[in-house]
Amino acid sequence: MTEKLYLQNSYIKETRSKLTASTENILEFDRTIFYPTGGGQPCDTGTIRANGKLFNVVEVTKQGESVLHRIDGELNTTNIEVMQEIDWNRRYSHMRYHTAIHIIDAVVHHSSGKYGMITGSQIYQDRARVDFDFQDFSRELAERIIEDSNKVVMEKHPILIREMTSEEALSIPDLARTEPGRELIKKLGVVRVIEIKDIDAQADGGTHVNNTAEVGKIHLSGIESKGKRNKRMSIVLTGQ
Numbered sequence: 001m002t003e004k005l006y007l008q009n010s011y012i013k014e015t016r017s018k019l020t021a022s023t024e025n026i027l028e029f030d031r032t033i034f035y036p037t038g039g040g041q042p043c044d045t046g047t048i049r050a051n052g053k054l055f056n057v058v059e060v061t062k063q064g065e066s067v068l069h070r071i072d073g074e075l076n077t078t079n080i081e082v083m084q085e086i087d088w089n090r091r092y093s094h095m096r097y098h099t100a101i102h103i104i105d106a107v108v109h110h111s112s113g114k115y116g117m118i119t120g121s122q123i124y125q126d127r128a129r130v131d132f133d134f135q136d137f138s139r140e141l142a143e144r145i146i147e148d149s150n151k152v153v154m155e156k157h158p159i160l161i162r163e164m165t166s167e168e169a170l171s172i173p174d175l176a177r178t179e180p181g182r183e184l185i186k187k188l189g190v191v192r193v194i195e196i197k198d199i200d201a202q203a204d205g206g207t208h209v210n211n212t213a214e215v216g217k218i219h220l221s222g223i224e225s226k227g228k229r230n231k232r233m234s235i236v237l238t239g240q
């Protein structure tokens, strides 16, 4: 079991931790600031300083309640203190794109049924894409969604992380938008909820910025039809 510091505070760039297990190039710590690949967000990369040596963290994955770090070397020891540092530019970019997707999702969702529903997303360091189930879709609609999303960015809404019981989480209207989502929340003891104040709340395990203003300007870089109702929007962010 790894304590996941990135869930509590996404802005921690370096931290001390204890190496609890190592198998050649796979390391496990008592706690970590490295986000593991999941939920459409790529893992963090960065470095581990241990025994006077610096290793690159090249891949981070989640296995049950543990976070596993693959390094570009071998460290066959345990119970030592190490220094973790993440590639902050990469992570901060992921945080901005991840938050942008929440805003777009909220804009689409709160126009209730008129538009459609988000079905998936993928974040990269320099772009993101969002897939929707749309009844009617056009470039004009996509542009309107992005325009409304940019309004939310400029309104500077704080983004809060809250932990609650599954009962509390399910009592928030629209928190889980799909039946599988509701079922998943029911199974959790503690639900982490990301709230964009006055805009949206979602159960979520990713990393986000503290205020919508940090997202910067959202640009529509493309639209694509992946099927009759399955439509894709691609975005890029600039400035702040």
Ligand SMILES: [Zn+2]
Residues within 6 Å of the ligand: 098, 102, 194, 204, 205, 206, 207, 208
């Ligand atoms: Zn999220």
